[in-house]
Amino acid sequence: MKNTIYYLAKKTKYPTLDNIELFAREIIVHFLSTYPHVSGVDVSIQAHNWTRISVSTFTPVSSTCTGTAFDSAEKLGSHPHSFYRAGNDKRIVNMYGTKIKNKSPLTIDFKISSGLTDLYVLKTTGSSFTDFHKDQLTTLPEMDDRILSTNVEAFWEFAPIQETVSSNSHQAFETIPFDKIYNGVRQITLDIFANHDSPSVQNSLYRMGKVILEKFKEIKEISYSLPNKHVFSYDLERFGLKNSGKDLTVYMPISEPSGRIYVLYYNIKNTINKFQSKIL
Numbered sequence: 001m002k003n004t005i006y007y008l009a010k011k012t013k014y015p016t017l018d019n020i021e022l023f024a025r026e027i028i029v030h031f032l033s034t035y036p037h038v039s040g041v042d043v044s045i046q047a048h049n050w051t052r053i054s055v056s057t058f059t060p061v062s063s064t065c066t067g068t069a070f071d072s073a074e075k076l077g078s079h080p081h082s083f084y085r086a087g088n089d090k091r092i093v094n095m096y097g098t099k100i101k102n103k104s105p106l107t108i109d110f111k112i113s114s115g116l117t118d119l120y121v122l123k124t125t126g127s128s129f130t131d132f133h134k135d136q137l138t139t140l141p142e143m144d145d146r147i148l149s150t151n152v153e154a155f156w157e158f159a160p161i162q163e164t165v166s167s168n169s170h171q172a173f174e175t176i177p178f179d180k181i182y183n184g185v186r187q188i189t190l191d192i193f194a195n196h197d198s199p200s201v202q203n204s205l206y207r208m209g210k211v212i213l214e215k216f217k218e219i220k221e222i223s224y225s226l227p228n229k230h231v232f233s234y235d236l237e238r239f240g241l242k243n244s245g246k247d248l249t250v251y252m253p254i255s256e257p258s259g260r261i262y263v264l265y266y267n268i269k270n271t272i273n274k275f276q277s278k279i280l
Contacts, residue, residue, distance in 0.1 A: 008026055017047075028095065039099050044095075087118075091116055092115040097111075107163065113158075115154055119152040129199070129200055154222060157222075213265060220266065227259070232251065
């Protein structure tokens, strides 16, 4: 199994493996076309966020080098073969391919779910939570302005694709702009998170889902799951230092249990509907 995946990665017709949806398709087609007794293949791929290291005036270093390569630190460029993990966020695809019985040539039904996970975001203002339902057990105070911090998870599904495997059968996949959609969902999520003066997390998520479904008609539905990563101002007034309002610069993360907000949006006849919103 391991050898097959590495073999397919090297043999792929595409210049890179950045488009993990196309690579998932190649894996499924390989196993369903190679093994007659296999009826379905389930593939999950995670792509980590690697970025080229920026270096100052790159100079090859040898054992005889006595100078420094950092004399011109103002000149930065991308290193040709060195990288760093830019963030914990990952690009995800979960794809399932089912062989259609008694069809020749080989015909496959594909179900595709793409997504992003572990996109950790925080903003220090521009978020509030007021006028919510209260009962005798409510202790949460209303807040006109608060720090909002969370770990974004989003998954979006495409309409199923049925494909007859032949030399040109992958065209249905190549017409779907998987890279553009992933980058677009990620950017829309960050734009609305940062720029929207949010009355609640649910309100911001509704706006994200609405914009994404309007922009990318290929997406059938999208879901968000956001755990609260609470961060509060640290009390420094007891030491004679103000750390609130415009003077708030020192924050304290809280690790105690907190809620997870989950929303699912789907698109029917180009009408966007909020299917469910709940706190887990």
